[in-house]
Amino acid sequence: MLGITKARGAVLIDEEGREYIDAIASWYTAMYGHCNPDITGPVANQMSQLDQVIFSGLTHEPAIALSEALMKVLPSNQEKLFFSDNGSTAVEIGIKMALQYFYNKGQKRNVMLAFEDGFHGDTFGAMSVSGLSSYNGPFEDHFIQVERIEVPTENNVDKILSGLKTRLQQENIAGFVYEPLVQGAAAMKMHKPEHLNRILELLKSHSVLTIADEVMTGFGKTGSYFASDQLSIKPDIICLSKALTAGLLPMAITSCSKEIYDAFYDDEIAKGFFHGHTYTANPLACTAALSALNLLQTEAMQNNISRITSRHQQFNETIKNHPKVSETRQIGVIFALDLKIEMSRYGTLRDRLYDHFMENGVFLRPLGKTIYILPPYVISDAQLDKVYKAVSGALDLDL
Amino acid sequence: MLGITKARGAVLIDEEGREYIDAIASWYTAMYGHCNPDITGPVANQMSQLDQVIFSGLTHEPAIALSEALMKVLPSNQEKLFFSDNGSTAVEIGIKMALQYFYNKGQKRNVMLAFEDGFHGDTFGAMSVSGLSSYNGPFEDHFIQVERIEVPTENNVDKILSGLKTRLQQENIAGFVYEPLVQGAAAMKMHKPEHLNRILELLKSHSVLTIADEVMTGFGKTGSYFASDQLSIKPDIICLSKALTAGLLPMAITSCSKEIYDAFYDDEIAKGFFHGHTYTANPLACTAALSALNLLQTEAMQNNISRITSRHQQFNETIKNHPKVSETRQIGVIFALDLKIEMSRYGTLRDRLYDHFMENGVFLRPLGKTIYILPPYVISDAQLDKVYKAVSGALDLDL
Numbered sequence: 001m002l003g004i005t006k007a008r009g010a011v012l013i014d015e016e017g018r019e020y021i022d023a024i025a026s027w028y029t030a031m032y033g034h035c036n037p038d039i040t041g042p043v044a045n046q047m048s049q050l051d052q053v054i055f056s057g058l059t060h061e062p063a064i065a066l067s068e069a070l071m072k073v074l075p076s077n078q079e080k081l082f083f084s085d086n087g088s089t090a091v092e093i094g095i096k097m098a099l100q101y102f103y104n105k106g107q108k109r110n111v112m113l114a115f116e117d118g119f120h121g122d123t124f125g126a127m128s129v130s131g132l133s134s135y136n137g138p139f140e141d142h143f144i145q146v147e148r149i150e151v152p153t154e155n156n157v158d159k160i161l162s163g164l165k166t167r168l169q170q171e172n173i174a175g176f177v178y179e180p181l182v183q184g185a186a187a188m189k190m191h192k193p194e195h196l197n198r199i200l201e202l203l204k205s206h207s208v209l210t211i212a213d214e215v216m217t218g219f220g221k222t223g224s225y226f227a228s229d230q231l232s233i234k235p236d237i238i239c240l241s242k243a244l245t246a247g248l249l250p251m252a253i254t255s256c257s258k259e260i261y262d263a264f265y266d267d268e269i270a271k272g273f274f275h276g277h278t279y280t281a282n283p284l285a286c287t288a289a290l291s292a293l294n295l296l297q298t299e300a301m302q303n304n305i306s307r308i309t310s311r312h313q314q315f316n317e318t319i320k321n322h323p324k325v326s327e328t329r330q331i332g333v334i335f336a337l338d339l340k341i342e343m344s345r346y347g348t349l350r351d352r353l354y355d356h357f358m359e360n361g362v363f364l365r366p367l368g369k370t371i372y373i374l375p376p377y378v379i380s381d382a383q384l385d386k387v388y389k390a391v392s393g394a395l396d397l398d399l
Numbered sequence: 400m401l402g403i404t405k406a407r408g409a410v411l412i413d414e415e416g417r418e419y420i421d422a423i424a425s426w427y428t429a430m431y432g433h434c435n436p437d438i439t440g441p442v443a444n445q446m447s448q449l450d451q452v453i454f455s456g457l458t459h460e461p462a463i464a465l466s467e468a469l470m471k472v473l474p475s476n477q478e479k480l481f482f483s484d485n486g487s488t489a490v491e492i493g494i495k496m497a498l499q500y501f502y503n504k505g506q507k508r509n510v511m512l513a514f515e516d517g518f519h520g521d522t523f524g525a526m527s528v529s530g531l532s533s534y535n536g537p538f539e540d541h542f543i544q545v546e547r548i549e550v551p552t553e554n555n556v557d558k559i560l561s562g563l564k565t566r567l568q569q570e571n572i573a574g575f576v577y578e579p580l581v582q583g584a585a586a587m588k589m590h591k592p593e594h595l596n597r598i599l600e601l602l603k604s605h606s607v608l609t610i611a612d613e614v615m616t617g618f619g620k621t622g623s624y625f626a627s628d629q630l631s632i633k634p635d636i637i638c639l640s641k642a643l644t645a646g647l648l649p650m651a652i653t654s655c656s657k658e659i660y661d662a663f664y665d666d667e668i669a670k671g672f673f674h675g676h677t678y679t680a681n682p683l684a685c686t687a688a689l690s691a692l693n694l695l696q697t698e699a700m701q702n703n704i705s706r707i708t709s710r711h712q713q714f715n716e717t718i719k720n721h722p723k724v725s726e727t728r729q730i731g732v733i734f735a736l737d738l739k740i741e742m743s744r745y746g747t748l749r750d751r752l753y754d755h756f757m758e759n760g761v762f763l764r765p766l767g768k769t770i771y772i773l774p775p776y777v778i779s780d781a782q783l784d785k786v787y788k789a790v791s792g793a794l795d796l797d798l
Contacts, residue, residue, distance in 0.1 A: 001456065001457065001458040002456070002457050002458070003457075003458050003459060003460065003463075004449060004452045004457050004458070004459050005448070005449060005459070005460065006448050006449050007448075007449045007450060007451075007452060012452060012457075022452075024453075026451050026452055026453050027453055027677045028677075029451060029677060029678070030450070030451060034449070034450055034451070035446065035447060035448070035449070035450050040446045040447065040450065043446065044443045044446065047434065047439045047442065047443060047647070048434060048439065049404070049405050049406075049434070050403060050404060050405050050406045050433070050434070051406060051429070051433055051434050051439065051646055051647050052406075052425050052428060052429060052433070052646045052647060052648075053403045053406060053411060053421075053425055054423075054425050054426055054762075054764075056764075057400065057401070057753070057764075058400065058401050058402075058403050058411075058762075059400040059401070059402050059403070060402060060403050060404070061402065061404065064402075085484040085485045085488075085649045086484045086485075086488070086676045086677065086678065087676070087677065088488065088522065088676065089484075089485070089487065089488075089521075089522055092521070092522045092523065122488075122491065122674045122675065122676065123487065123488055123491045123522035123523070124491065124495075124522070124523055124543075144523075241677070242677055247450055247451045248446070248450050248451060248683065249451075249648045249649075249678065249681055249683050249684065250484045250648075250649050250650075250676070250677070250678035250681060250684075251649075275521045276521065277485045277486070277487065277521065277649070278426045278427075278428060278485065278486065278640070278641055278649070279428070279485065279648065279649035282648055282649060284647065284648050285648065285649075354456070365453075365455075365456075
């Protein structure tokens, strides 16, 4: 395994001093560049003042300041924030909110709806082995039932809607979890806002709670602060992580509307929402997130996003008709290209592509036959050229 | 809610400059004291070099150095480490290892065993709503079935063992998850090593994998590096978090024996162990953990642990026969006292106790009728006296 010793801006540096452009921003986290002093400076300062304190009964300025700043950019129906540690737990909280919302209202809704090929995290069981019923009340005795719908396209959206209409006559679906506009782990599959809007509208009319998993899409990657900004139907719950803390350390946030929050606010303790990790709202992570949010809103960073978006569009024109390319797609700073080739998700072909990119000083992680670019916003034009050249070069390989 | 602005050593400081002794070390994390320069210094330095990089295909010195240092102190049968972000995910990984271990061997074992009143985290569903079957193979189609056994005492251990012997004739139990010696969230309930040993021995003889959840007990709190050090039967899997990173930022580790690891090492990709969070093995968290582990092994810190242990023992002698005390218990730096009173877990009496402690400059969080102390190792004798005085004073309240 290759040892990385340093990182600066859009570049990773290995033990031999070789440089690699981090063209996927360390899994879409380090969007403002690695070791950015605008992030690390405030965190170092915070570390000398207050490293960590229990976020229950106590609070602290970094959490308050971040919450206020985040509320200003989130869709306006979002009113409350719950902190956790990673995207998986952010989604856990969203699911638990949806299930408990109906449980508290005395309605039996225990089915979750999700897209085929969605990816929302790796966790599923810690709670089930815990035996303290005061925490598990609304959830014990049943695993989540999950039903899936196809991702909408021009061709299938009417069929999806008519299937859903029939299904919704049975009023037991609590919530719908979806990655809006782009499904990351499914190899940057994209769908159109107008199609997703129609699905969300139908679900809302049947009181199904909508949970936008913006762990990957959040914080500018699709061109807007959140992918949900490009949809007319706003989610009830939003899950955030990854770029939230600018690639410095883990944290996640699940936001929700007032209506959801109010369902947990009750004199009856059992109706409260119990979910807390030890480092919840860690002051260092909150400081990193606040610094990142400030950077995101600068004209310079917004210009970077526009610049990368338009460069991606230009690159797309040069490559989309290549005989070895079966499809390209792009939104904001996310560009993806499918090779016209049969490949398994994990296999030697994928490894050959990976090696090709590394040899050319570019860190990219193809997902099966999909090559995608999701660079830090601070990547320079020259660095982008190097990435594009490596991608074009991959098409000349004898795969 | 009270705003905390600073923390130093064993002390939290609020907006008005009032000081509170953090007598539970911010949920058992800040054991080496808040804002300890021996921890924050190396982390600040790391933050200027390499903040974050994908831990898949790439590696970095902080992760390597931490792994080597941790292997030296973990029980000798532990050989491999898996990183994640918090205690819940560390346990998720342990459970998934146990289930997949048997799945890979072609044995159908899908039941987990756990103690009554155990607490192992808050997560349960992100994976179930994910639709990428390449990740979920061994787990989909069934929620974890969990069966519970009583926590052993002198009186029930024989009954537990004979019940288990009958139960184990059906060979479908994959693993046993337990908090060794102390159950934290269950109000610091304690059990004896010899009783737990007998249970573990029986389970091992039936090839049930043993998963020690040392998230709370790890890193010196019970007087040994790990509670499992006081047991003759070593766990197959160990879950670590909380004090791992010295109260600076979230990270978790699940360690396992070579036998477990080997079951995932196969040419067949589907037998691999898939669980990765974005910030897995975050370099800052690894640096904090390595610095903490170095501190834990110093004579000064070991002397602190012995000092607190013996002071707890002395305090116990003065209070255990108090008419308002129904039981006291102690192991290492953990001291707990049950009030002879009927109280609900959450209620006004608990709030009165909490307020009493805060008014006396001590941050303690009673769990129902249990008052417990779990101070940072760096707490001074004078600070400990103040904590003991506040606890004794609580007995004079008209509850």
